[in-house]
Amino acid sequence: xxxxxxERFIDDLKGDEALRADIASDPASLATxxxxxxxxxxxxxxxxAKAFISAQAKAELSDEQLDQVVGGWxxxxxxxxxxxxxxx
Numbered sequence: 001x002x003x004x005x006x007e008r009f010i011d012d013l014k015g016d017e018a019l020r021a022d023i024a025s026d027p028a029s030l031a032t033x034x035x036x037x038x039x040x041x042x043x044x045x046x047x048x049a050k051a052f053i054s055a056q057a058k059a060e061l062s063d064e065q066l067d068q069v070v071g072g073w074x075x076x077x078x079x080x081x082x083x084x085x086x087x088x
Contacts, residue, residue, distance in 0.1 A: 005044045006052040009037050 013020050024035050028052075034046045 002054075003048060003052055005042055009042045009044070010052075041086070048078055 013023065019040060022040065023033055026032055026036070030049055031046055034044065034049050050072065
């Protein structure tokens with residue numbers, strides 16, 4: 001169908017533990033994951049999934065994402081998690 005459908009699937013995976021478990025139950029290949037996604041009501045091809053993965057690999061990280069990668073936790077994450085004592 002489209003990249004939007006792949007994105008919808010990825011977003012749903014983030015919030016649906018049962019869907020993640022179903023997809024992860026047989027992680028043999030991308031083709032298997034796409035087939036399971038289609039069985040679960042999503043409509044995209046393996047080529048569209050590959051294009052999505054390729055685009056994500058080329059995407060630049062935001063400053064916040066870079067902070068998380070480089071330092072493990074950014075000051076924003078520490079404050080948001082309630083760890084204010086660690087920074088005072």
